[in-house]
Amino acid sequence: MAKINILLADDDLIFCRLVKDILQQDGHRVVVANNVKAAREATSQEHFDIIMLDMCYPSIKDGFTLLEEFRGAYPNSTILMISGSGHIPDAVLALKYGAQDFIEKPVEPPELRERVKRLAQRQSRDQESINKFASIIGIVGKSAIMQEILDKIHKAAEFDTPVLITGETGVGKELAAHAIHRLSKFSHKPMVSINCASVPKELFEAELFGYEEGAFTGATRSRMGYFEFAKDNSFFLDEVIELPLVLQAKLLRVISEGEIQKVGGKVMEINTRIISATNQSLEQAVESGIFREDLLYRLNAIHIRIPPLRERPEDIIPLARCFVKDFCQRNSIPIREITPDALSFLYQSEWQGNARELRNSLERAMIFSDGKDLQLKDFTKGASHFSVSDCLDTKHTLREAMRVFERNYIEFHYRQNEYSLARTAEKLGLDRSNLHKKITAYCIKEEEEK
CATH class of the missing domain: 3.40.50.2300 (Response regulator)
Structure with a gap:
């Protein structure tokens, strides 16, 4: 010890x-x-x-x-x-x-x-949990905003006030929720959590609030709901925007009155700390009439926004090194270095999936790497798809979107074929000279031809 x-x-x-x-x-x-x-x-x-x-x-x-x-x-x-x-x-x-x-x-x-x-x-x-969370969302990096976020988490954990965590997919919203819970007075219990997008609408009320025996056809015995499980505990509602309007009123009652009512049952007092998250704008949902404004105000008592990696590129390299170290330690292998060209690739990549995509890419590269160090070529092995999200930007004209798609498509297959001009040209149905012109025009990094 x-x-x-x-x-x-x-x-x-x-x-x-x-x-x-x-x-x-x-x-x-x-x-x-x-x-x-x-x-x-x-x-x-x-x-x-x-x-x-x-x-x-x-x-x-x-x-x-x-x-x-x-x-x-x-x-x-x-x-x-x-x-x-x-x-x-x-x-x-x-x-x-x-x-x-x-x-x-x-x-x-x-x-x-x-x-x-x-x-x-x-x-x-x-x-260790807090450090892991900090590493995953970038506090090991240089950005001051991540230090501010960790400070918010520490302060939010001291009270039972509802917390709303927002940010794009993959930035670490659930990890932030776990960090708040582990720093709270409820840390001796596992946090209760539910993904609202994964629950069928017809089952929502029974899942959240539970039901008594005989409450409806098929209710042969009483069942506890998530809120009852979360008594004297933290309750994390991921993708809270998916909560049906009729149940939003009941959630508001839980926060305001500290009460729940099972289907077919009596009102009971409940003490639970609500942490919610969404990757969409609840303000726009209110304007669209699919989310209650009064509930938004209650959920948003403490707001923590986790920014995407593109807003803090200085965190990418420290974050990548942290992921590599974590992977090596978990798998009991020597810690590997990342070569300069691989670091340059990581820094210049978009990472639409944020920290989650970065971690997955690094772990896949580690699995398929043959050398002592992690090299640029390792990021092409084991990849099974390419992202078309860049060309779906609504700001692009059709011509621009087609160019973005073409570049991504060529770059993907070029890497898949380990930078072999001949094999890539054959795969794409192009002659080598035409492919070479496109690679040069799009500034796609060429490696030694295999």
Whole structure:
């Protein structure tokens, strides 16, 4: 287990000495604060991985006051509450107010070590998840906007306010939702999620809200819906724009009143944190009459837009290197370098599918690569299709669209045939001189003829 930095905030001097000795034996650094002032000074001066906090301080009403303060000010610290009363409701309240764990005095050394170990491991997993998310959407790169997004995620996770995540396909909206969940007070549970585009309209209400036995023909037993599963948890609604209008009103009730009603059942209270996402404009959907304006306002309480790669090209190269490293580590192979010509290709490519397409392209190249380094030719192996999305730009005239299509089509087959002019010409039904003229005119990079 990694050695960590711990703050022990307790006015019991004997207890503090005992705990400090035990944890220092395991190699951890322990700072003791015997009063509220010392605890506040310590946390203002350095980061603590774990804060062990006494529930009973003479100078304040109770430990919950300090718990709320520290939870809000230091969301990256894990809080372990300490109580000498053995009062069960105290433990329940501590967890409700944001503590990750609760321990009673007197504490046995094995139990203390196990609790600290478990909390440290969970914090490490959370940080790895956040780092992975950051890598996937580009925070390992140079763009300042991605740093702002991560900061928004950290702040949004502290509260139960609905979050709307927008952005094109492949930018990492679901990963952002998972990052918010893992930083939230619900992180001890798996996040509940549903893709609204994948649910048949006739089943939507039953899937989301559940139903009671006998509610309709075929309802032979009661069934819980997604909202009930998401009680005291985060609920991620992907492609929320696909939610039928009739159910949008019910979702609004969940957010506004904290209530749901099963099909054929009674109203029940529910506490769930709504995170939604879409790759389309909800504002335009409101104008078109397919999405409720009042629901948009509630979902959009916190808005996080994840930009496409074309708006942050400086992130492509660091992101590519991160994906290669991740792939190599997952598959227990030596980490490969990317050659300059391959890096140039990656930087100049459009990546219409954003980070997802970039990752897929790199992983496919890694699989079909024969050398120690990742080369330009590796990006042609294993490719089974080419993208026509560029020529579908409505700004193009017909002539321009045809030129874009022709260039993409030639470039694709040229790469498929490993830059062999003869084989490509045969495949396309062109003579070699004509193909060579087109390759030159379109500035398609030529490799040594096979």
